[in-house]
Amino acid sequence: MSSSIDVAKKAGVSQATVSRVLNNPQSVKPETRMKVxxxxxxxxxxxxxxxxxxxxNTTRTIALISGSLQNGFFAETTDSIVQFAxxxxxxxxxxxxxENKVPDLFDLIMSSxxxxxxxxLIKLDDPLVEQLERVKVPCVFFNRRSKSGGHYVVLDNPSAxxxxxxxxxxxxxxKIAYLSGKTDFSTFQERSVGFKQVMQExxxxxxxxxxxxxxxxxxxxxxxxxxMLNRPELPTAIICATDAIALICMDIILMMGLRIPEDISLxxxxxxxxxxxxxxQLTTVGHQKFAxxxxxxxxxxxxxxxxxxxxxxxxxxxxxxxxxxxxxxxVNSSGS
Amino acid sequence: MSSSIDVAKKAGVSQATVSRVLNNPQSVKPETRMKVxxxxxxxxxxxxxxxxxxxxNTTRTIALISGSLQNGFFAETTDSIVQFAxxxxxxxxxxxxxENKVPDLFDLIMSSxxxxxxxxLIKLDDPLVEQLERVKVPCVFFNRRSKSGGHYVVLDNPSAxxxxxxxxxxxxxxKIAYLSGKTDFSTFQERSVGFKQVMQExxxxxxxxxxxxxxxxxxxxxxxxxxMLNRPELPTAIICATDAIALICMDIILMMGLRIPEDISLxxxxxxxxxxxxxxQLTTVGHQKFAxxxxxxxxxxxxxxxxxxxxxxxxxxxxxxxxxxxxxxxVNSSGS
DNA sequence: TTGAAAGCGCTAACAG
DNA sequence: CTGTTAGCGCTTTCAA
Numbered sequence: 001m002s003s004s005i006d007v008a009k010k011a012g013v014s015q016a017t018v019s020r021v022l023n024n025p026q027s028v029k030p031e032t033r034m035k036v037x038x039x040x041x042x043x044x045x046x047x048x049x050x051x052x053x054x055x056x057n058t059t060r061t062i063a064l065i066s067g068s069l070q071n072g073f074f075a076e077t078t079d080s081i082v083q084f085a086x087x088x089x090x091x092x093x094x095x096x097x098x099e100n101k102v103p104d105l106f107d108l109i110m111s112s113x114x115x116x117x118x119x120x121l122i123k124l125d126d127p128l129v130e131q132l133e134r135v136k137v138p139c140v141f142f143n144r145r146s147k148s149g150g151h152y153v154v155l156d157n158p159s160a161x162x163x164x165x166x167x168x169x170x171x172x173x174x175k176i177a178y179l180s181g182k183t184d185f186s187t188f189q190e191r192s193v194g195f196k197q198v199m200q201e202x203x204x205x206x207x208x209x210x211x212x213x214x215x216x217x218x219x220x221x222x223x224x225x226x227x228m229l230n231r232p233e234l235p236t237a238i239i240c241a242t243d244a245i246a247l248i249c250m251d252i253i254l255m256m257g258l259r260i261p262e263d264i265s266l267x268x269x270x271x272x273x274x275x276x277x278x279x280x281q282l283t284t285v286g287h288q289k290f291a292x293x294x295x296x297x298x299x300x301x302x303x304x305x306x307x308x309x310x311x312x313x314x315x316x317x318x319x320x321x322x323x324x325x326x327x328x329x330x331v332n333s334s335g336s
Numbered sequence: 337m338s339s340s341i342d343v344a345k346k347a348g349v350s351q352a353t354v355s356r357v358l359n360n361p362q363s364v365k366p367e368t369r370m371k372v373x374x375x376x377x378x379x380x381x382x383x384x385x386x387x388x389x390x391x392x393n394t395t396r397t398i399a400l401i402s403g404s405l406q407n408g409f410f411a412e413t414t415d416s417i418v419q420f421a422x423x424x425x426x427x428x429x430x431x432x433x434x435e436n437k438v439p440d441l442f443d444l445i446m447s448s449x450x451x452x453x454x455x456x457l458i459k460l461d462d463p464l465v466e467q468l469e470r471v472k473v474p475c476v477f478f479n480r481r482s483k484s485g486g487h488y489v490v491l492d493n494p495s496a497x498x499x500x501x502x503x504x505x506x507x508x509x510x511k512i513a514y515l516s517g518k519t520d521f522s523t524f525q526e527r528s529v530g531f532k533q534v535m536q537e538x539x540x541x542x543x544x545x546x547x548x549x550x551x552x553x554x555x556x557x558x559x560x561x562x563x564m565l566n567r568p569e570l571p572t573a574i575i576c577a578t579d580a581i582a583l584i585c586m587d588i589i590l591m592m593g594l595r596i597p598e599d600i601s602l603x604x605x606x607x608x609x610x611x612x613x614x615x616x617q618l619t620t621v622g623h624q625k626f627a628x629x630x631x632x633x634x635x636x637x638x639x640x641x642x643x644x645x646x647x648x649x650x651x652x653x654x655x656x657x658x659x660x661x662x663x664x665x666x667v668n669s670s671g672s
Numbered sequence: 673t674t675g676a677a678a679g680c681g682c683t684a685a686c687a688g
Numbered sequence: 689c690t691g692t693t694a695g696c697g698c699t700t701t702c703a704a
Binding site for chain 1 (some may be wrong): 337382384385386389390395397404405406411412414418419422427428430449471586587591610613615
């Protein structure tokens with residue numbers, strides 16, 4: 001591995017000049033520039049970004065803290081974020097965390113000297129936001145947000161669930177189950193609000209056995225659905241707080257020999273890729289495809305490049321759009 | 337942001353001692369260690385890993401060059417790799433590249449000073465392998481490999497396709513289509529070999545209209561399937577070289593109102609998560625779930641920590657296992 | 673337009 | 689067991 005000093009020697013210039021042709025080419029005389037460029041070529045010189053970072057105190061790297069890629073939503077946002085970052089000349093350091101233990105993230109971020117952080121996994125009361133704010137590391141949340149504010153881009157969650165709930169009620173459903181992650185995440189907290197509200201508006205009961213806020217692991221969801229569908233009285237519709245949950249839910253429903261939507265209507269939220277697949281055709285609530293990740297990334301780079309500042313908090317709420325497909329239908333569309 | 341010098345001052349020791357309690361705690365007297373630890377605590381000191389990297393010439397970071405996460409296989413391997421790396425104390429820098437342009441990857445890798453590279457996107461004749469070998473950056477390929485050898489973990493691709501082809505022939509299929517990515521990737525090259533061989537063994541014809549090696553973009557695949565199914569004579573089975581291809585293929589088949597498997601049998605390879613979903617139930621060829629990514633990562637860390645060496649090339653071939661589900665059935669199981 | 677020199681924050685000899 | 693010192697490879701004044 002040759003260094004800029006080697007290049008300098010070969011080109012017969014000072015090391016500082018090598019640095020100049022790399023960072024500010026027009027500040028160096030064309031002839032010398034050529035000599036340096038040639039030397040770089042011959043030595044296959046590649047600048048050491050670590051050394052550069054140490055002096056500039058920037059890394060052109062962002063950290064992405066996301067949920068597991070098993071969840072199509074995170075796979076899609078991660079894909080678009082990494083893509084976009086690359087396009088902007090940034091590298092992406094990823095962490096796919098368990099919901100529960102978003103650990104010494106602060107130390108991780110600080111020690112890695114990333115230029116910014118994109119976070120989709122944060123609890124409502126997570127102290128991380130304040131910590132990051134104190135040390136002024138640009139940070140944008142997407143999908144979820146924290147109580148303490150910060151920059152974020154989220155879906156209008158209450159409306160999203162409200163729409164799908166109204167849709168189901170409009171189809172004649174009264175016995176509606178709600179399957180969600182735990183409410184210490186803003187996503188699930190906000191979505192549950194929308195559900196409750198519409199149910200109340202219509203004077204409908206939220207039966208405790210049909211309303212669950214659980215860990216969003218496959219096992220937990222499977223167990224929950226299985227238990228629910230083994231009771232004597234079944235709901236006629238299940239609203240899932242995410243497509244990922246709905247997909248798992250669908251798996252169990254079909255496994256138990258029930259038909260969708262004839263026996264049970266099913267809906268999700270997020271409009272992930274699989275939701276539109278013809279073998280699935282999940283009724284869901286969408287927001288512009290890939291938008292959330294890209295918008296979040298875009299916002300982050302703005303913060304990084306223009307400098308963060310309290311006044312213009314980036315707080316974007318995407319408008320939801322109900323997408324009716326084949327998993328929801330009129331109640332008792334075939335007798336039961 | 338306080339540095340180790342600040343800590344040293346506060347604790348009344350030299351900066352080198354601070355470094356010691358971080359890297360070799362037992363080499364420093366318990367009392368002084370405590371003083372230093374306290375100072376670290378009070379100042380909220382977090383070591384600057386950039387500076388450390390500059391001197392140690394290691395980053396505890398690996399690069400992962402993977403295909404798009406839209407493909408479930410890559411989503412699963414990426415998830416497990418990042419997870420595993422984190423568990424080993426490594427960070428992961430990810431790139432989700434387009435198949436075609438795996439660009440100045442070499443410069444990228446060199447300048448980032450990653451400790452190792454995991455690659456699932458490489459053409460058979462890619463010069464990158466030799467380049468990396470020359471500069472001695474530990475590097476493991478998974479899923480795909482290069483002509484020039486190197487370390488890799490792959491599926492026994494010819495056998496994988498052979499098994500599924502025999503399965504279909506056993507079901508009475510004679511008009512079998514084959515849908516694959518381009519053969520400048522080892523995966524597709526090797527899989528096509530298995531297909532050809534078994535077809536020949538059984539004296540079956542590979543019709544050009546039914547045998548395509550195309551870009552694995554959704555659009556290309558959709559167009560191909562659509563064209564194929566609009567011709568007067570239809571195949572009775574389509575073997576797809578990956579689950580991702582099969583999933584897209586299924587989408588179009590269903591859209592065109594054809595039934596699976598009654599009209600057309602369909603199979604994939606990889607046993608991705610969605611393949612087992614009850615709405616899909618894709619017949620496929622599996623290898624231990626998540627194994628490929630994890631094995632590759634494991635191998636890489638071995639190379640990094642024990643040191644690379646020519647003699648013990650890591651070349652692992654996973655045994656395939658046919659998983660028969662609901663998308664394949666006897667030919668003409670209902671009249672056509 | 674170029675070179676010399678001072679660090680960035682840390683690790684790792686080498687003395688003591 | 690601890691302090692002193694010399695870099696790691698680069699950017700960035702400051703002079704020339």
